[in-house]
Amino acid sequence: MGTSRCFRLAFLLGSVLMVLLIILYWDDVGALNLYPHDPHDLYPHDPHPTSPSSSTPTKPPPRDTEEQATHKPPRTTEPDRPGEGRRATPKPPGEEHPLPQVTDSSELEERWRGEEGKREEERVRQAEEKREEEGRRQEERRRRIGDMCSGNGTLEFPGKFRTFDQIPNRELNHLIVDDRHEIIYCYVPKVACTNWKRVMVVLSEGLLAPDGQPYRDPQALPPDLIHNSSLHLTFSKFWRRYGRLSRHLMRVKLQSYTKFLFVRDPFVRLISAFRNKFQQPNEDFYRQFGSVMLRRYGNGTSRVPESAAEAFKAGIQPSFSEFVRYLLDPQTEQEQPFNEHWRQVYRLCHPCQIHYDFIGTLENLEDDSDQLLRILGLEDQIKFPPSNRNRTATSWERDWFAEVPAELRRKLYSLYEPDFELFGYPKPESLLHH
Numbered sequence: 001m002g003t004s005r006c007f008r009l010a011f012l013l014g015s016v017l018m019v020l021l022i023i024l025y026w027d028d029v030g031a032l033n034l035y036p037h038d039p040h041d042l043y044p045h046d047p048h049p050t051s052p053s054s055s056t057p058t059k060p061p062p063r064d065t066e067e068q069a070t071h072k073p074p075r076t077t078e079p080d081r082p083g084e085g086r087r088a089t090p091k092p093p094g095e096e097h098p099l100p101q102v103t104d105s106s107e108l109e110e111r112w113r114g115e116e117g118k119r120e121e122e123r124v125r126q127a128e129e130k131r132e133e134e135g136r137r138q139e140e141r142r143r144r145i146g147d148m149c150s151g152n153g154t155l156e157f158p159g160k161f162r163t164f165d166q167i168p169n170r171e172l173n174h175l176i177v178d179d180r181h182e183i184i185y186c187y188v189p190k191v192a193c194t195n196w197k198r199v200m201v202v203l204s205e206g207l208l209a210p211d212g213q214p215y216r217d218p219q220a221l222p223p224d225l226i227h228n229s230s231l232h233l234t235f236s237k238f239w240r241r242y243g244r245l246s247r248h249l250m251r252v253k254l255q256s257y258t259k260f261l262f263v264r265d266p267f268v269r270l271i272s273a274f275r276n277k278f279q280q281p282n283e284d285f286y287r288q289f290g291s292v293m294l295r296r297y298g299n300g301t302s303r304v305p306e307s308a309a310e311a312f313k314a315g316i317q318p319s320f321s322e323f324v325r326y327l328l329d330p331q332t333e334q335e336q337p338f339n340e341h342w343r344q345v346y347r348l349c350h351p352c353q354i355h356y357d358f359i360g361t362l363e364n365l366e367d368d369s370d371q372l373l374r375i376l377g378l379e380d381q382i383k384f385p386p387s388n389r390n391r392t393a394t395s396w397e398r399d400w401f402a403e404v405p406a407e408l409r410r411k412l413y414s415l416y417e418p419d420f421e422l423f424g425y426p427k428p429e430s431l432l433h434h
Helices: 002-034 065-070 105-149 193-204 235-256 266-278 283-297 308-313 320-328 330-335 345-349 362-375 394-400 406-422 429-433
Strands: 175-178 183-186 258-263 358-361
Touching: 105 358, 105 362, 105 406, 175 193, 175 235, 183 193, 258 345, 258 362, 266 283, 266 320, 266 394, 266 406, 283 308, 283 320, 320 406, 345 406, 358 362, 394 429, 406 429
Parallel strands: 183 258, 258 358
Antiparallel strands: 175 183
């Protein structure tokens, strides 16, 4: 009896235990089917978190226990060993701190734009600095002329204190007017005046090309027409056009138009004029001036040829020293005023009566020309023609004046001193005293 009761009690307890085990088993299976596995939940005490790619949701594992084991998320740590925690799986060399990789073309383009932007900013900065320097240089040139022409200036020269109305019309023939662009240019021979006359003709549209349209390219103009006075409207022509109103119109234009001229070292300009007019056959200049120099200052033992061709064939031509003597001879200007190629700039352009807005120099011709066209707003409309590469250089002065006595050099400097002082050219001390 006692044995039977113990058996029944054991069976009852076993049944209850089986029921509890079945309930626990189904709870675990239900949890596995209803909720995705999170690798952090599987290893709640792992001190090394898994990579971001392993945190993405996975499909629910199958019921089969074996298959479930093969689809568990990969572990990033080794299993626990007695006496030590979990260790991270070692990474290949070089992957501990990987270098940033540029894989997006838009990022490359953005970097390129950034570098190009910096370069553009530097170009703009340099251009602004150059323009500021150019502005200061022009201001200094205008100030110098103002100081020289004021009552405080110590240098005296003819016409310094006369008014504009006191200048005869014949002395205003170097002031070219372009009404279309409101420009007045005083041209100085042997100071890039040929190219600037080309520019003025193109701007005024005063000459038609063979196709019937105005010339647009200064270099395309026929060379033999550049110096044709009929192409240029000068102040000296205003009297014939406007009569008694001419002086009033001149003053109005001088106040509102942009006025400019280009200058050059006075002695170098004289050398350039001599080379151009007397070292190559030029019938007009030989008959008017060259033959006169030979008669006045030649040795008098030979007959003076009548023509330039005959003179050059015989090897007879005036020297630079004879040219200097001709300029210094009072008889020269008693007979006629200096030719424009060696007349002083202050007599051609009257800087004490006309306040020029821009003074360029032949020594800085390209930069000054670009700056002037920019000031006039014409830099995109016209380009200044290339300059002559056979230009007379300042370094030639000593050679050319070697045959001229020092006394004549000093007198020549006195004759052209106003141009040296007005336009800031240094006094050639070594040339005058050695």
